[in-house]
Structure formats: C-alpha cells, structure tokens
Amino acid sequence: MTKHIGDVILDLQNISLRFGGVKALTDISFDVREHEIRAIIGPNGAGKSSMLNVINGVYHPQQGRILWRGAERRKMEPHMAARQSIARTFQNIALFKGMSVLDNIMTGRITKMKSTFLEHALWFGRARREELEHRRKVEEVIDFLEIQHIRKTPVGRLPYGLQKRVELGRALAAEPAMLLLDEPMAGMNVEEKQDMCRFILDVNDQFGTTIVLIEHDMGVVMDISDRVVVLDYGRKIGDGLPDEVKNNEEVIRAYLGAGH
C-alpha cells in the first residue's frame, strides 16, 4: 500500500514553552506533512501533551514560530485552531458528561453552523434545516465508528473504551484537516486497541486526515505511524521513520530501554 504524503502542513520552529521557572519545551522543531500519521513519544513528563496544547492554541509558547499551511500563526485561542480545522481528543476523556452521544458529536460540528440563537429559538427555516443536514453528517460518523446502538445514551453511562470512541467521533464530526490524538489507546484492552487502531488508519486512509498521535504502546506506534518524534525532558532527542527511531541510541537509553 502506498500512501500519498503531501507537503508540510504544520511546521513548528524552535518552540520553547515555560511555566514560570519550569521549562516544559525547549527549542523543539519538527514538521507534519499532509496525510501522514505522525507520532510523538517519550517518557511521562516529556512535554508531549504540552506540545499538542501548543499546536491547538491552549498554551502559547514564549519562543518559536508555528507555520500552518505555510503562513505564520499569531497567538491564537483554542477556538480559532478549531476554525482552522484542527481537532483533538484528550488524554483524560473530555466529553460533555451531561449530554447524549448524539449531542456530543453534534457539538463537534458547531463551527460549521451558521444560524443564530434567534433562529434556534423559533426553530424555523435555516436553524431547522441545519439541524437536519448536520444530523446526517453526524450519523455518518456514528456509522463509521459503529456506535449506532448508543447514540441516545448519556455519555456518562458508557464504558471507558466507548467513551474514547465517542470522543474520536466528536473530533471527526468537525471534518478536520488535522487530528491531534492524545493517548487514544491508554487504558484499553488488546481488542479495544485493535479497534481504535483500525479507526485511526481508516480515518487517515478514507478522509486523508493528517494525524498527530501521542501513544505509549510502542507496538502500535511502530506499526501505524509514518514518522516519529521523540521527546525527553522537553527536548527533542529523535525524529524520523519508526525504524530509525527504534535504533537510535539516545532514544533507547531515554525511553525504549533494551528489548525493543
């Protein structure tokens, strides 16, 4: 299977992020190409989640440049990243607990809705039409993730693995160009991991979505990612194809250990 990997879509140059005296990220540069699956690995506290938070605007690095589709990005708020077609899931599930699966995924399409609250109050014309159009899209996501049977269930009642899947659904509903996945397989059993891998590969394959992935399961990372970045104590210690990274001395010492 040959996959078409495009140009650089996201370019991070010399990113440094500090919280007071704590250096979370130090002078990190890497790029992400269109349609690829890019993994970020590293021990706990290496700055992986901070890196994702920088990409979608939750944290603002003190130094460095971020180029999105070739244009330099100014300081931005998270909702602006969403409007630039960057979606994400969280390490600790961040679903809207009080809402049903359907509503959670519908929320993912909020940037695409144009009707105003007055139209919503009257439930007339564009508001009603939009609800139906977006419902159709959302149902496609629900079909894709095979969660039809739970669409009306409040997410708080679902088991962990399904919640992770719903969260992926909410991110997918936005039809993002880039999807940031923060440990999508943490705490899953082998079967659930396989399902999740399949979904990630299918998303990448069918929709051409660029994926940036944080994951601790090295088997998964080496299998599905196109390129891997390795962080340790906020520094980049490795970058390249999975095989190159696997044999990198420093990466083995810092993270992988012997036996991989």
Place this chain on the structure above:
Amino acid sequence: MLYREAGQFKTSYAADQQLFPIRQDRIGVLLLLAVAFVGVPLLASEYWFSAILIPFLIFALAALGLNILTGYAGQLSLGSAAFMAVGAYAAYNFQLRVEGIPVLLSFACAGLTAAGVGVLFGLPSLRIKGFYLAVATLAAQFFIVWCLTKFPWLSNNSSSGVISTQPIEILGLAVDTPREKYLLVLAVVALLALAAKNLVRSSTGRAWMAVRDMDVAASVIGIRLMPTKLLAFAVSSFYCGVAGALYAFCYLGSVEPDGFSLDMSFKILFMIIIGGVGSILGSFLGAAFILLLPIFLDVALPAAAGLFGLPFSSATVSHIQILVFGALIMFFLIVEPHGLARLWQIAKEKLRLWPFPH
C-alpha cells in the same frame, strides 16, 4: 401498557428530532395546554387565579430563566430577583414615558433591558467560576435594588420607590380581571417555554451545555466561551425580566424594590434545585413545589391537628410548616438530587415496561 413507544418508527431525522418524539407525550402536552387554556379559565375561582396560578406561572418563568443560566450554561447566579426588578421597573417606565407603547412591546423591551443589565453583571463570569461567580451576581442583587431606591426617576419620584403599574390593554381590550391576566401570563409563559425548549435542543443549547460540562474541551472544538456565556446571561435575564414585568403588572399591581430581595433569588434557585437543574419541565415542577407546598400545608396541617384533637395555634402551624417544608426539601435532595424532573423521567422509563418489567 399505555406509555409505550413500540411501533412508533422514525423514518426521517426530522421525525426523530421533533419536540416530543413519543406520541403519548405529544398527546399529553396538547391535553395539558387545552386544560390550561380552556378548562382552567372555565372552572377556577378568582382566588385560584390570583393567589396560585398566576404566581406559579410567573415564578416558573423566572425559574426557567435561571435554569437556562445555571442548569444549561453552568453559571451559578444569585441575582434572579434583581433581574426581575429590572424587568418590572423597565416595563413601568416604558409604559410611563413612551407615548402609546403597547403593553406587550413594553414587556419585551423590559426583557431586553434586563438582558442588557444581565450581560453587564455576567462579565465577571469570563474570569471567575462557581461560588465566586455566585458572589459576583450577589453584587447585582444588592446594587440593582439600591439603584431603584436611590434614583427617584426610576420610580417616577414615588416615595421609597413604590410603583403602581398602569392598566393593561391589548388591542383595545382591557385585561383587568384575574382570569384575563391569567390567560395573558399563560400565553407569554407558554411561548417563552417553547422558545427555551427550542434553544436548548439546538446548537445554542449544546454550546451552553458544552461550556457547563467542560469548558476547555468546548473551546478546543471551536466554541467561543465569552459570547456563549454572555448569551446565556442575556437570555436568562430576558426571561427573568419578562417574569418581573408580569409579576408587577399581572400579579401584584404595585411593587417596591425591596420586594425583589435576596430571599426571592434564593427561592428561585431552590425551585430549580428541587425541580431539576438543566430541565425545562423541572422549572415548572420546582415552582409548583415551592409555591404550592406552603399553601397545601397551610390547609392540611390545621386539619390534621384537628383530626388528632391537638390544640394548634396558628403560630405553631406556621412554625411546623417551615419545619415540614425544610424536611421535605432535604428528603427530595437525598432521594433524588437531580430533582423532580428526574423522578418523572424515571417514572416514564418504568411505565414503558409496565406491567411486564422483563
């Protein structure tokens, strides 16, 4: 047997997304509306209208407003009564100062005025959350009541800020009997409740709930927190403002700033806690519980005392009434912290299976 959706298949998303997807619910709501609009006006006495039904509807509307803010958007507020006061005084002033303004338009303008004030006092919500925000809205409560007493212009220079509302006339018809006022209040409340239901099932409502449940995730999927929170404050205060205007014009006829006290704000907050936080129906159930239970106890306690031959003075009765009331609130919160609306939902789920629960 009676409440079962078996055989009701949805073949389009439109059918699945309608207001009441289950046929029995649709029939039930239509029946309820028919009773409220036709049955009650024919049967109820003046006492029922002016002492029970009108205040119930008005407080249900205020509770609905608070529920939009607290229950759906997750912003705790203790200023509901103050926003009602803004509505009452604004409606009075629009009637007074704008020549020939229709009453309903002045109610709407009163709601908009309250919405504006609500947005102003909602600004702290961009920085602070939870209990701290509640304290910030407490400022609204005291500041607005102070303003209405302090500036005589607002009450047309009447002593201590008391206003007597103008007579209501709609399309040349005078609305002055309790029955007519009841119908006016009912119509306004029904329309606004429908609008609220539509709001909370649309993307506006989903944005509110997303902000309530997890604001970081909400902003990451593209919800702008500031406009979403402020819209909740605006809509909520609009509802409270209209409720305040109705309170002055259709219920009391004459109000003073101190009437819109912190006690009243708490009462509205208790209504949504008892009725169900984040539920339209809960606002109505909570208002009914908080307003009707004291009346019921008033009647029932002396009767019960008489039954057992106990000598109860009226003072004892009112003390016991407070005791029983408090105990019942605690009982409900322990048994069902999600309120009466959740009890109703559980009852419906049980009914779906009854009488064959397996």
